[in-house]
Amino acid sequence: MKIIVAKNSGFCFGVRRAIDLAKNFSKNIGNIYTIGPIIHNPQVVDKLEKSGIKVIKRLSDVKNGHIVIRAHGIPKKVLNDIKKKGMKVLDATCPYVTRSKKYIEELAKEGYKVVIIGNPNHPEIKYIASYAPKDKVILISLGDIKRKIKFSKKIGIITQTTQSPENFINIVSKLLSYSNEFKIFNTICPDAINRQNEAVNLSKKSDVMIIIGGKNSANTKRLTAISKKIQPKTYHIETSGEIKDKWLKGAKITGIVAGASTPDWIITDVVDRIKGQKTN
Ligand code: SF4
Incomplete structure (x- = not known):
């Protein structure tokens, strides 16, 4: 393999x-x-x-x-x-997260209603949202737009650093009918974009995809979702001990992508575990 x-x-x-x-x-x-x-x-x-x-x-x-x-x-x-x-x-x-915080301060100061696209329970979002007055900030994900957004004179938009560009563009385009004036910062982290692109490319050519990273990691969960859309045999693990023999059975190519918080030693451990695996 x-x-x-x-x-x-x-x-x-x-x-x-x-x-x-x-x-x-x-x-x-x-x-x-x-x-x-x-x-x-x-x-x-x-x-x-x-x-x-x-x-x-x-x-x-x-x-x-x-x-x-x-x-x-x-x-x-x-x-x-x-x-x-x-x-x-x-x-x-x-x-990169501090940069989002600076943008939010700027938007609030300039009188924009600030829309943050992301998970309201994620620490990054709690951090950046705390730098604008509560009544000036709206936290949303895709399904929330109609329920949470009203027409405003000026809307400022930023997003969680681990967001996918596809979701970001989709949500921004839906927000365009809610104001005549926008200030939009694309705050997606370049590293997150690179990893997402690699997950797309690798899942297209692999028979099995192993995504390694914390179960509490937003960027790893995003990588898993992206990969799973293309290769349903995608598995999110934290350590090699979670790998099941049946996942690898018959696979000719196994793709491995790791989240931004995954250390090299865990990746090596996973590769060794897969190498030692009988696949037929
Ligand atoms: S993925 Fe890494 S570099 Fe990008 S925002 Fe998160 S911590 Fe920063």
């Missing part, structure tokens, strides 16, 4: 940066905390816990210490609360 691993696999720039910053910080000052996982990969987060980078659910879980802001950012109020507590903060928010 031939195994093809997408070129753009392993950590993206934002994830690698967040982990490196947190590791250096912890080397210099000891135990540090992240509010929520620093990235969406449970295996990496477990390893980091052992080196002193601990995850807390909420700020009130600790009285003092140091906080690293995770790659998806944290809401403005939480940041202010950390500062009030006098805790040292290191911002490891991905620069």
